[in-house]
Amino acid sequence: MSIKLSSGEEIPIEMHKTRMVQKIQLVPVEQRLKAIEEAGYNTFLLKTKDVFLDMLTDSGVNAMSDNQFAAMMRVDDAYAGSMTFYEFAKAVEDVLGYKHVMNVHQGRAAEHLLAKVYAKPGGVIPTNYHFTTTRAHIELQGMQVLEIYYDEALKTESSNPFKGCMDPQKLKNVIQKYGKDKIGFVRMEATTNLIGGQPFSMKNLKEIRQICTENGLLLVIDGSLISENAYLIMQREKGYENKTVAEIVKEMCSTADIYYMSGRKNTCVRGGCIATNNLKLFEQIQPWLPVYEGFFTYGGMSMREVGAMAVGMREMVDPELAGCSVEQIKYFVNKLSKAGIPVVTPPGGLACHLDAMKFLPHVPQPEYPAGALAAALFISSGIRSMERGTISVDRDPKTGKEIMADIELTRLALPRRVYSVSHIEYAIDRIKWLYAHRKLVKGLKFVSEPPVLRFFLGKLRALDNWGKDLTETFKKEMGQR
Ligand SMILES: Cc1ncc(COP(=O)(O)O)c(C=O)c1O
Numbered sequence: 001m002s003i004k005l006s007s008g009e010e011i012p013i014e015m016h017k018t019r020m021v022q023k024i025q026l027v028p029v030e031q032r033l034k035a036i037e038e039a040g041y042n043t044f045l046l047k048t049k050d051v052f053l054d055m056l057t058d059s060g061v062n063a064m065s066d067n068q069f070a071a072m073m074r075v076d077d078a079y080a081g082s083m084t085f086y087e088f089a090k091a092v093e094d095v096l097g098y099k100h101v102m103n104v105h106q107g108r109a110a111e112h113l114l115a116k117v118y119a120k121p122g123g124v125i126p127t128n129y130h131f132t133t134t135r136a137h138i139e140l141q142g143m144q145v146l147e148i149y150y151d152e153a154l155k156t157e158s159s160n161p162f163k164g165c166m167d168p169q170k171l172k173n174v175i176q177k178y179g180k181d182k183i184g185f186v187r188m189e190a191t192t193n194l195i196g197g198q199p200f201s202m203k204n205l206k207e208i209r210q211i212c213t214e215n216g217l218l219l220v221i222d223g224s225l226i227s228e229n230a231y232l233i234m235q236r237e238k239g240y241e242n243k244t245v246a247e248i249v250k251e252m253c254s255t256a257d258i259y260y261m262s263g264r265k266n267t268c269v270r271g272g273c274i275a276t277n278n279l280k281l282f283e284q285i286q287p288w289l290p291v292y293e294g295f296f297t298y299g300g301m302s303m304r305e306v307g308a309m310a311v312g313m314r315e316m317v318d319p320e321l322a323g324c325s326v327e328q329i330k331y332f333v334n335k336l337s338k339a340g341i342p343v344v345t346p347p348g349g350l351a352c353h354l355d356a357m358k359f360l361p362h363v364p365q366p367e368y369p370a371g372a373l374a375a376a377l378f379i380s381s382g383i384r385s386m387e388r389g390t391i392s393v394d395r396d397p398k399t400g401k402e403i404m405a406d407i408e409l410t411r412l413a414l415p416r417r418v419y420s421v422s423h424i425e426y427a428i429d430r431i432k433w434l435y436a437h438r439k440l441v442k443g444l445k446f447v448s449e450p451p452v453l454r455f456f457l458g459k460l461r462a463l464d465n466w467g468k469d470l471t472e473t474f475k476k477e478m479g480q481r
Helices: 029-037 066-075 083-094 107-117 132-140 168-178 202-215 226-236 245-255 279-293 303-315 324-338 369-381 421-436 463-480
Strands: 003-004 010-012 102-103 124-127 143-149 186-189 219-222 260-262 272-278 351-355 385-387 410-413 444-448 459-462
Touching: 003 324, 010 324, 029 369, 029 463, 066 132, 066 303, 083 102, 083 245, 102 107, 102 279, 107 132, 107 260, 107 272, 107 279, 107 444, 124 168, 132 143, 132 303, 168 202, 186 202, 202 219, 202 245, 226 324, 272 279, 324 351, 324 385, 324 421, 369 385, 369 410, 369 421, 369 444, 369 459, 369 463, 459 463
Parallel strands: 124 143, 124 186, 186 219, 219 260
Antiparallel strands: 003 010, 102 272, 260 272, 351 410, 385 410, 444 459
8 A cells, every 4th residue: 555654745655564584685786797798688587696676577476475374384285186276266266256267387377278278270369468478379379469459558658547458449340350250269468567567447348348248259367467457446447446456356357258367476376277157168178287287186386386376366355465566666657757767657567667769769679678778777776677578579480570569668577565665766766877877778689589488588789888888887976886
C-alpha cells in the first residue's frame, strides 16, 4: 500500500518486516565495466556477484512469506498421490474458482502444452500482446501470433489506464479474415509484460469473452501477473473500487476457458499451472503432462514448491502483496517522469520501463537502444535491468531479416517485497545521472546470436567502445561507486 506523509507526499510503505537478509555489494565502476564486457553487453549473462540491485525480473526472485517457508518444511513428498498437491488444488479452487488443475515446471511449460494441444497448423493466435516464450511456442507449432491491441498501447507516454486491452473490433476482423477453424485460441495476458506491465479492464475482458462465445472460440488467460491487473482494476475501473482483489481475480477467472500462469511471479515460487472448469479441455491436455513435465501430482515441480505455491496462491490476492510492486512502481515512475526522464506511463505492474528510443534518440533502432541502455545503466549504477526491445525479437527465420520491436523498453523489475524506497531513490538518482550523460552511450552489435530467444544467450559489443568512455566519465564525476 502507499501512505501519505504529513508533507502531503505519498510513498509506498512495506506491510511486512524483513527477518532474513542476503548481503549485496556495489562493486567499483571498473569492475562493472569488466563484468558487462565479459557478459557480451547482455545483462542476462552477468554474474550476481557483480550486481548491486537485481531488477532483471520479478520471476522466481520474490521474497517468500514465513508461511510459505513453513509449508515447504511439512510437505508430503511422494511421486504420486501427494496430499500437498491436493492442498494446492483446493487453493486453486478457492482462489481462482477452477475445479481442475495441473502443475507445470514454469509458465512456458504451460505455453508449450497449450500450443501443442491447440495447434492449428497455418493458424493464428490472437492476443492483446505476445510474451517472448508464448510466441516461441506458438511459432514452433507452425502458428502465427496476431497482436490486436488499441493503437494507444504503443504510446509510451499516455494517461490511458488500460493500455493492455484487446481491440474487440480487430478481433472480429481477424475471425472474419482467418475463419474460426484457423484460430487455436484467443489469449489475454493480464498486465501485459512487453508493453510496460499495462492492465486490461474487466469490461474489455468481458467483451472479448462475448466474442469468443459467439464464435465458439476458446479464451485463454495468461494470469502470470493477474494480481497486479486485479489491483489496478480496483484502483482504476468504475464499479470495482469497493471490490476486493480476491473478488476481482475470481471474476476475471470466471471468464476463461483455460487459465495458466507462471507461479514465479504472483505466487512467489518456482513453478506454474494450468487450470480449467471444463473437464473435456482438461482431459485433452493432461495426457501430455507426464510426457513433458511429470506425474500429475507434481508436474515437474518439487513438492516443496507445490506446498509453497498452495500458500502463495491464497496470499497473492492479499492487497498488500498484489499492490506492493504496483505502489513502488508508481513512486519510481512518477519521480522519473517529473524529472523529465522518458518512462512508460501510466505506471503499471511488474516494472518501471524506460523508453529507450526517447532516452537515446541518437542510437538507431538496429543498434539496439534498449540493450545499450540496460548495459549503460549497469555500468553507471550496478543495477541490472532487462532489454525489452528488438534484441528480444528474433530474426525472421525464413529471411534472416531483423524484425524491429514495436517499442524499445529497458525494464527495471520490482520483485515483490525485495527492495526498499532507498533502493528506488538510488536507482532514480543514477538514471538521472545517466540521462545527463546519455550522449556517451552508443549502439551495440551482435557478435554471437542464437537462432531462437536470442536475448537470453546472445553476445554483443559496444560500438566505438563506448563503455570505456562512460566508465571514465563516471569515475571522474562520481568516483568508483
Ligand atoms: C506474462 C508471462 N507469461 C509467461 C511467462 C513465462 O513464464 P516462465 O518464465 O515461468 O516460464 C512470463 C514470464 O515472465 C510472463 O511474464
